[in-house]
Amino acid sequence: MSGIDDTDWFLRAPCGLIALSPDDVILHANDTFLTWTGYERGDLTGRPFGSLLDVGSRLLMETRVAQLLHLQGRADEVAVSLVKADGTAIPALINAVRDERAGLIRVAVFNATERVRYERELLAARRAAEASERRVRILQELSTAFGLSATDEDVARSFADAARDAFDASHTAVHLADDSGELVVVAGSNPLFGKVRPVPALRATTEVTVVTDDSVEFPEIAAGLREIGSAALTVTPLIADGERVGLLVCYFAKSSDFDAGFWELQHALGRQASQTLVRLRLQRKLAALALHDQLTGLANRQLLQLTLDQAIEASTLSGEPLSVLFLDIDDFKSINDAFGHSAGDSVLIELATRLAGAVRAGDTVGRIGGDEFVAILVGADKYAAESVAERILAVCRAPVAVSEGVVSASVSVGVAVCRRGMDRDLTSQQLLVRADAAMYDAKRAGKDRVTLSPQA
Incomplete structure (x- = not known):
């Protein structure tokens, strides 16, 4: 056939070679192309060559490639999908040139x-790297936010915002356990x-759980x-050191x-939030211990001093009265001597409880x-203070009642x-000294009674 070389x-060229007529009809194809297809x-x-292409590739050949061949005489590296004899497809790249002399399109x-497999692997690797980088960035940003958090509510807000962005969620809600152990929404929306x-089963879950609308x-x-137009929800337990702190x-x-990266990030964020909440709660416990008496649980000397300083300042500004009661247990040494120090501690604890219940x-x-x-x-004022003291x-x-008997x-007081x-320059120490002196007056007067300071 004129213009066609059957050498x-x-x-056996290492690529498929095809000769087409100007109207896209296949005139000849080499063995390589036949083997592939x-x-x-x-x-x-x-x-028609177009009958070997899928719909998208056929449209590309009829528009873009045909235009290039007409205007430039050639088209290079055109990505198409060839339909094989068995109906499956293979990706291919084609170069086409118009041979005016032979009246052919080669x-x-x-x-x-x-190449496509390699590109897909590269794309998958790049996406995995980007996802990993994003996860690291989210964890770093959340770690910074948690570091600045002073309360459980701060942690919950940062966590809810980060989770919504990280997982492209429409809503996020952070439920934390209150003092009674009941879970309540602290941040986000439910x-x-x-x-x-x-x-209960979801509230008690120890693993990330998915619930779909079916x-x-x-x-x-x-x-x-279905009612709120959501397709699914996930529940991530917040657990640290075996303690459930929320969801x-x-x-x-x-x-x-939900792929492996999703689960990994859910677990990582959950761990980070849980550990931060436990840390804050430990800090609060340590702060409470530093300001409270370990035996009775009442305020200790340091907290009393801080509270009294603030109360005097407020009283000076407002003009409102302020009273201090100084109390001492009568003959406490004899109680320890008669019943032992363990019984004495029990008396201190019981009277502390009664005292706390008797004030306003x-x-x-x-x-x-x-x-x-x-x-x-x-x-x-002195009348209200005396009423409380009585x-x-x-x-x-x-x-x-103690284990050794009844005390x-x-x-x-x-x-x-x-x-x-009248006492604008009075210090907390001076006020305590007055109350202490009045208490000793009560002791000297026979004990089990209330005495007012002469300055009252």
């Missing part, structure tokens, strides 16, 4: 299967609130998800293929040392008052 190099030569001769076809009752295991939640719940508007709401009670206690009564005497007279105890407009 050995043409037939699985066609017989007779099946191809006279057939096409070189390169099998791009390995679109199922009021629509679905809490599910869940059979959790039909009520599935119905709720993270993420809501997704569209169904998602908002008053501060503390153990200043040994068997001595102080009560700070903000806004109390109530304390009454509750402390009741016998105290009869009483207290002596001294009252000092910071008077409106």
Whole structure:
């Protein structure tokens, strides 16, 4: 056939070679192309080249490639998908040139299967690297935010925001356990609130759990998800050192293929939040221990001093009275001698409880040392202070049961008052000294009684 070379190099070239008529009809194809595609030569001769392409590739050939051949006489590295004789497809790159002299379009076809596979691997690796970088960035940013958090609420807000961005969630909610152990939403939003009752199994889960809008295991939640237009939710438990501190719940508007990276990041964020919450709670416990008496749980000398300083300052500014009660257990040494120090500690604990219950709401009670206690009564004049002191005497007279028997105890109370407009330069130490002196006056007067400081 004129213009067509049937030499050995043409037939066995390491790429597919095709000769087309100007109207896209296959005139000849070499053995390499036949081997790749699985066609017989007779099946191809006279057939439109476009019939070997998928729809997208055919459209590309009829528009872009045809235009290039017409304007430039050639088209290079055009990516197409060839349909083989068995119906499967192989990716290919083609170069085409218009041979005016021979009246042909010469096409070189390169099998791009390995190239496409390599490119896909590179793309997957790049996406994995980007995802890993994003996870690291999210963890670093969250770690910084947690480092600046001073309260559980701060942690919860940072966690809810980070989780929403990290997982492209429509809503996130952080549930933390309150003092009673009940889980409450502290940050974020719960679109199922009021629509679905809490599910104990999910609240007690120890693993990240997914619930979809067609869940059979959790039909009520599935119905709720459909109602709010969400496709799924995930529940991530917040557990640190075996302690359950809360849950993270993420809501997704569209169904998602939760991959390994998703689970890894959910676990990592959950661990980080849990550890931060435990750290903050430990700090609060240590702070409380530093300001509270270890035996009775009342305020210690340091906290009493801070509270009294603030109360005097507030009283000076407002002109409101302030009273201080100084209490001492009568004959406490004889109690220790008769019943032992363990019984003495039990008496201290019991009287501390009674004392705390006898003062008014908002008053501060503390153990200043040994068997001595102080009560700070903000806004109390000498009459109100004396009334509180008499109530304390009454509750402390009741016998105290200890393992060694029954102890009869009483207290002596001294009252000092910071008077409106008359004690503007009074210090906390001076006020305590007055109350202490009044308490010793009560001791000398017979104990188990209240004495007011002469300055009251």
